[in-house]
């Protein structure tokens with residue numbers, strides 16, 4: 001069993017981006033600038049946004065964190081997005097999800113200019129991705145593809161089983177893995193909460209992508225010998241021995257499954273860092289296409 005080390009692979013991507021940014025600086029060109037919007041004080045969202053801002057700084061990007069109170073109105077948020085859309089210094093706009101219930105997240109995502117949609121959630125970006133056209137690919141599925149590429153995992157003709165059908169992970173990764181690309185060219189099955197015989201389907205998988213949000217959902221008896229296992233899940237579970245009071249758990253029972261898998265991502269240190277690296281790549285692309 002080999003670990004798919006997302007931390008290492010992400011660092012390699014960020015090292016290249018750092019050089020690319022330095023080159024832009026030398027040439028007197030604009031440096032990439034990411035604007036991140038955070039609404040409310042959700043602990044996990046705070047952590048994710050902080051990690052993204054830190055990654056920007058370490059790579060030589062500019063970043064601006066815009067905070068709104070949890071009771072901010074939808075119109076105030078939309079107004080800010082309009083302002084950022086028009087600001088020529090801002091290359092990418094990221095709205096950290098989930099948003100408070102009184103705000104329609106679809107409306108907010110649709111308000112972002114597709115040219116600045118570095119999270120790749122705008123319908124224009126999604127449509128282009130489905131058609132295989134160049135676009136901003138959502139960061140988590142893009143990060144998974146980059147991880148498979150980094151470790152030269154052979155995906156051609158393999159049966160990939162994706163568990164979860166969310167718009168941010170399950171659906172887009174199923175589209176990318178089924179595409180005529182490398183990595184890609186998989187035969188893909190998407191499973192979800194209404195799937196029957198999930199265990200039997202998983203046992204046929206050469207590649208499993210678990211994006212469910214239920215800690216340790218995928219057990220060893222659901223995994224074929226030699227399968228590649230990608231664990232997207234991140235759930236905070238109570239842990240009194242930690243200073244923070246919690247620890248992160250993935251959707252895969254790592255201890256059991258790692259005995260059968262050929263490659264497996266850890267949590268933390270797998271898909272998480274790759275998501276940030278993918279976001280950085282999208283932000284660099286947003287800047288480089290316009291400037």
Ligand code: NAD
Pocket residue numbers: 140163164165166167168169170191192193194195198211212213214232233234235271272273275
């Ligand atoms: P979601 O809640 O939107 O979707 C979960 C999916 O799991 C749904 O499509 C549902 O049908 C499916 N599901 C639920 N119960 C099931 C069951 N019993 N059997 C089969 N399928 C079932 O979640 P999401 O936004 O896709 O996120 C999934 C997990 O990935 C969460 O833990 C989230 O925190 C994590 N995540 C991690 C990253 C990262 O960067 N590593 C990014 C995004 C999400």
